[in-house]
Amino acid sequence: MSRRLHKKEAIALFSSAKELAQALGISKAAVSQWPDGPIPDNHDLRIRYELRPERFRPVEDARTAAKHNGKEQRGL
DSSP: OOOOOBHHHHHHHHSSHHHHHHHHTSOHHHHHHSOSSBOOHHHHHHIIIIIOGGGTOOHHHHHHHHHHHHHHHHTO
């Protein structure tokens, strides 16, 4: 896995600490207790693979998916 998300990055993905906490099913107070650096692994993984996977998909995978979706839409 690449480096873990930092607190500010995780909050930015959800627009606010409150929204991040709600998405993770934890309290806003729990988010505020995280250090300013990397967030806990379990929350990092959940954001990357469950809540916001489109933000972390490798570039090549995104291109392949776009090509595949285009062929399906044209009936090829």
